[in-house]
Amino acid sequence: MRRREDTLSAVHLTDYLAASAARFPERVAASDPDGTTLTYKELNERAGRIAGFLAEQGVCAGDRVGLSLPKSTAALTTVFGIMKSGAAYVPVDWTGPAERIRTILKDCQVRALFLDSSRPELADIAETVIWLGKDKSINSSSSSFTWDFVLEHSSRAMEVAERQPDDLAYILYTSGSTGIPKGVMLTHRNAISYVDWCSSVFAPSENDRFSSHAPFHFDLSILDIYVPIKHGASVHLIPDDLGKSPKDLARFISARQLTVWYSTPAIQSLLAEFGNLDRFDYSQLRLVLFAGEVFPVKQLRRLAASWPHPAYYNLYGPTETNVCTFARIATPVPQERTEPYPIGWPCSHCAALVVDSDGFPVPAGEEGLLYISGPSVFSGYWNRPQESAAVFLDRDGRRWYNTGDVVKQDGHNGFVYVGRRDRMVKRRGYRIELDEIERCLYRHPEIKGAAVVSMSNPESGIRIVSYLASPQNSRPSIIEMKNFCNEHLPSYMNPDVFVFVDSLPRTSTNKVDYQGLIRQLSH
Template sequence: MNTRHYPFWPARIPKSLTVPATSLYDNLEVTARRYPDKPAILYYGGVIPYRQLKNRVDALAGFLQKRLGVTRGDRVILYMQNSPAFVTGFYAILRAGAVVVPLNPMNVTEELAFYVEDCGARVALVGQELYPRIAPLLGETVLDRVVVAAYSDDVPEEREWEFPDVVAAPRMEAPDERAILLSEALEAGLAPVDPGVRPGEDLAVLPYTSGTTGKPKGCMHTHRSVQANIVSAVVWSGLTSEAAVLGTLPFFHVTGLQHSMNAPIYAGATVALMTRWDRQLAAKWIERYRLTHWTNISTMVVDFLANPAIGDYDISSLTSIGGGGAPLPEAVGERLQAMTGVQYSEGYGLSETISQTHMNPPDRAKLQCMGIPAFDVDARIIDPETGRELGPGEEGEVIVRGPQVFQGYWNQPEETAKAFIEFEGERFFRTGDIARYDEEGYFFMVDRVKRMINASGYKVWPAEVESILYRHPAIREACVIGVPDPRRGETVKAFIVLRDDQRGQVGEQEIIDWARERMAAYKYPRLVQFVDRLPMSGSGKILWRKLQEEEWAKANTTS
């Protein structure tokens, strides 16, 4: 194991952690027993204590089991925005012994159809604003029942805070006999039965990673692998029962799921939960609730500090601020530290590792740095072609081994086999990211082996976008790349060769509008350029990197 970073390990924190041999639901059950009346969730003026949260979870789990026939090992889709309903749904699925399949609420019907069929989910828990997108799949796919949640059920009638429209929307009537309102499921008061979960073996969460080959892949995580990173997050960031967390990252994503929901529940902390990012409200809540912990992405911090009124708020309660997805600009990190006295602590992880494998020591963080390997993580740098291990300052692929690494890709044994490598007699996961580490064992991102675009912290795989674009009848060839964007970091651009009979008949905006209807908002091409031909290698491969280098060189020239 590479231990070069050990001299810089945070004081009074062990270098190894014992992973709990219990289920994720057990975390909530224990916390509710310890702190029954303590607020678990603060939601736009609404307060949900731990006892109430557990009772809601149990009631929904009983309904899933006894009315909808959910049994151990079933996959259940969780398709909604950050809300108490999301938290309830997540733990209820686990209490029923099933597997949570968290989906991005930006996904549209065509994308949802793939996930439903791929994981074989018969049941979905859905935000009511998203129901029209999933409704066409009822009866047309394996999906046959949907539980519909209204976020407004959890906010008070008298408003102290401004609600997003989606939170203020009144509860809808059940639109179909196959759709059940969450409120009715909870009122049924059905007690769950013990599904006999085996935490070390049974799957708990199946997050999907965007597909490098055009189709997303489900990452199989057991209760044990998820628990490993929950405990890791709690110990590393000093989460206690007195902590108060600002929850702004989307919970469908592993970073928000682990750091802003699962870790606080394990610790008995309180989460001030935001459905839509609002920089003004974030500052108000930090001041009002004396929030201590905030995990985010760099674009949120940039926007937060750009608020002209930020100096009017007391945000001194913050003791832990960090995140991942994209490096935080150095000047922004320095300004944040000047205002709060807290150094921004970046981390690194993937869906395949259910969040972090690397974290910066809170008291010795380096900006624009992945951090050092987390508890019990063995991270190496190898030559991606030869597999030879590289030393300090040498650039190569990051491979990791640890308790949080997934079991493999759902129903994709060949992709699973390619994702791992045997190194020094152990099984390591190949991240596909190019990095280096310094003499102190801190890792720094350099590039990617895989073609991935990082748009506002969301991963976009060009092959997936291209596979959808090829369905357009006017498109003969397409190449998707990431180009610089001042707000999103990178944005998606498509170079397109039209079929001969379509030239002059179709415009760039028409392609963009068509793609918007078939892809999530962060994924569709914001820029389209028609070209006569795409650059090709001698073997007929499209030279996407050449196009990307030209675009970035152009941006650097004009900036």
């Protein structure tokens, strides 16, 4: 399959903001749940001043600047400010374990860091820290500044002059099998080619109201932020606490008269199950988009029954490619359907190749590894040349990314997701390397061995089970293990089940017998 030759609608993502600010200066660009809004003019000017301040602090094009902030109009302004300075933004989970945030931001050597004032323990990560949040006791010093100080004292708005589409725009960290998260480097070209595809398929206009449910460190945020900003629409920012409360979300979607809802199936399932959706009116909603994992059919049927009129789309793509295949899902979902929906056909800017283990293309209908090529495919992992080289295949004069996902072509419906051949699983849309969990568990002093496996259930989704080898007389309680994981891992990585054993089962070659453990679970 061949892709169309693309021309980009912008050089940098910030061009979208500048153009919309010129066209719709007084329209609302973004709003917080408390009703605080920013017009395009305000967002553009403030972002420019953030960029000016960063430049005064010595931040240059190509530098990385971190942000560990709750979702807010200030965080959105920060994202644009960092890019206007010519730097790339590195968003992290502000609620996550300090150690993981530190590992990520040290790995890519951020020059400056925007921090929420509730996390003072992270201040030593960067030489320049800008504080946001409720704590007003922080005073500005030579290397520590408040957000208000920055906006007031930045001497000039700026936008980097030298711009190329292949400049780094942002780095998103995903779970790494070595136990250390790896940074997926995305350029402006990667994001813009994807955003342009969104424009062609979803026909957004300045009258749209987009949800922004995913946190900024999650790749779903790329559509949430840049598609509305490109078209002069408004983006409605949803912070973590609201995002996890289905009843409040239902009210929010209706009260804001959102026209586009995009989130993982996990959240849409919660909305269908716990949102009491029939209380409100959602007549403005025209698009429901989901991505990140397989949508359990039962839950999708339930959601589509509550929201019958919007168009539903399944979007597929690892962080490394942005969305690369998609399928329109016809609703209502038939009662007799049990198999998950396909991930569909490649987006117009992408090409797909399905190959067997020897690298030969498989006939339609047979299983193979999915490779993706196109302008939205990432340039590599930060500072990991070997791992980067290992995921690419050069063929027919193009560079193909190995998604690691096994798919098969299902007639005219496009590709169907079959599974993985490695130890990566997805839960709530997040990628999880089971080995990263294992490496964490090994750091507990009473744990002599750890083996983590997953099981998939059509009803409840993925469950993560960890087997722990520990002497009978010194076994920690399961609650203690939950506490330990909570301190060291993001919550979506915490195992659901802990099983203590005297020793881990081994194969004849003395490797951990994962297959044996999985067989044990299914009995």
